[in-house]
Amino acid sequence: MAQAEFVVVANRLPVDRVDGPDGEPAWRRSPGGLVTALEPVMREAHGAWVGWPGQADLEVEPFEFEGTDLVPVMLTADDVELYYEGFSNDTIWPLYHDVIAAPRYRRVWWDAYVRVNRRFAEAAAAAAAHEATVWVQDYQLQLVPQMLREARPDLTIGYFHHIPFPAYGLYSQLPWRRQVLEGLLGADVIGFQRVADAGNFARAVRRQLRYETRASGIRVPQSDGTSRTALAKAFPISIDAQSYADLAARPDIQARASEIRESLGNPRRILLGVDRLDYTKGIRHRLKAYGELVEDGRISVEEVTLVQVASPSRERVEAYVQLRDEIELMVTRINGDYDTLGHSAIRYLHQGYPREEMVALYLAADVMLVTALRDGMNLVAKEYAATRIDNRGTLVLSEFAGAADELGTSLRVNPHDIDALKETIMRAIEMTPAEQGRRMRAMRRKVLEGDVAAWSKSFLSALDATRENS
Numbered sequence: 001m002a003q004a005e006f007v008v009v010a011n012r013l014p015v016d017r018v019d020g021p022d023g024e025p026a027w028r029r030s031p032g033g034l035v036t037a038l039e040p041v042m043r044e045a046h047g048a049w050v051g052w053p054g055q056a057d058l059e060v061e062p063f064e065f066e067g068t069d070l071v072p073v074m075l076t077a078d079d080v081e082l083y084y085e086g087f088s089n090d091t092i093w094p095l096y097h098d099v100i101a102a103p104r105y106r107r108v109w110w111d112a113y114v115r116v117n118r119r120f121a122e123a124a125a126a127a128a129a130h131e132a133t134v135w136v137q138d139y140q141l142q143l144v145p146q147m148l149r150e151a152r153p154d155l156t157i158g159y160f161h162h163i164p165f166p167a168y169g170l171y172s173q174l175p176w177r178r179q180v181l182e183g184l185l186g187a188d189v190i191g192f193q194r195v196a197d198a199g200n201f202a203r204a205v206r207r208q209l210r211y212e213t214r215a216s217g218i219r220v221p222q223s224d225g226t227s228r229t230a231l232a233k234a235f236p237i238s239i240d241a242q243s244y245a246d247l248a249a250r251p252d253i254q255a256r257a258s259e260i261r262e263s264l265g266n267p268r269r270i271l272l273g274v275d276r277l278d279y280t281k282g283i284r285h286r287l288k289a290y291g292e293l294v295e296d297g298r299i300s301v302e303e304v305t306l307v308q309v310a311s312p313s314r315e316r317v318e319a320y321v322q323l324r325d326e327i328e329l330m331v332t333r334i335n336g337d338y339d340t341l342g343h344s345a346i347r348y349l350h351q352g353y354p355r356e357e358m359v360a361l362y363l364a365a366d367v368m369l370v371t372a373l374r375d376g377m378n379l380v381a382k383e384y385a386a387t388r389i390d391n392r393g394t395l396v397l398s399e400f401a402g403a404a405d406e407l408g409t410s411l412r413v414n415p416h417d418i419d420a421l422k423e424t425i426m427r428a429i430e431m432t433p434a435e436q437g438r439r440m441r442a443m444r445r446k447v448l449e450g451d452v453a454a455w456s457k458s459f460l461s462a463l464d465a466t467r468e469n470s
Ligand code: G6P
Pocket: 012, 138, 139, 162, 163, 313, 314
């Protein structure tokens, strides 16, 4: 396989392993927007993507898929337990989401994180042509930028952080706080979702490493006594908005939306939540607010149904096992107390769905509830806006989701404040079509203009500019 001018490094490959028609394993493109966004860049630059195929102990040779060279990185069952479930999802994930769940600091997890980050860095170094651009993605790989720079000083290295970067007072809990900052600073451009995340990062660098920062620039001393400037800046990610609008225009999907409403007994209002089953998403707060509104008699289950799609995620990590139990207990209690024979209060679906079905659900929903306690961006909010080509529907959006910075005409709410959440839900339920239209139009415009292609373009041009300056 030839070396590539453009290399993406991410924890996961952009494909899922599925059973082919003849029972043989085959590969199918993953649903994520990042994959779609990068496809043209990949094709044009003869790109390569380095990542884990998603199963333990699976050894796969590099192969080509839809114009991209895929370079699989093997993880053993131990690596999955210590690097992925442990350090990535039981240390960094909760710490970076404001310790909503308690992070666990285990030295064997850190050792595995270093070891696996090195494996990704080596695979990327081998895949990259001379003076290539390498773009590292997300919190599972924070040490890769510096490891790559040491191995391959000729490369231009970008890093994008898809999740929040916490305030210094929390970040400083991390026993390996210096190593992680140094790892990230190996990149020429370090991208964040929100301006506040980039600010938190710069502050951590000042406090921990005593490096000088000015505007978005961080002066990073080099071993030869010189210094280089790394850029730490916000580049809010988005979705391939037009493809959502196109699906929403399809008659079969619109018919499916009516069918969904019908199957729920044609309630006056449908409320919808769509999340990975994760404690950062504020699902319990949402259920609590809805349950109290029914209890208070302000809504009835005949009139207002809540559909909650919670897709299975990280099912072997203890905090996720516990959360699932709590949510399912809450749903059962609320339904047990308030269901009628004909109507369910909450339709709870612990499943993932294809994009077509999600768009039909978005079209069927009068009120979209995004009540995350902390979220890097929250693309569901943007998907809902992109889908509502009829300019109807209301988005209730947590202040603690990155999307709140951009979607200023959503109904923003502090999900910790259950009374405020209840009032906001009522306001959404009662909102006039004219007001829905005004708010939705502005959100749709924002999402269509700032789509994921614009996001990757602006990140990659910032990265290109650092190459020209050096
Ligand atoms: C978040 C992270 C991604 C991650 C995704 C799914 O969006 O930012 O890096 O891939 O969750 O989580 P998983 O653990 O299944 O990869």
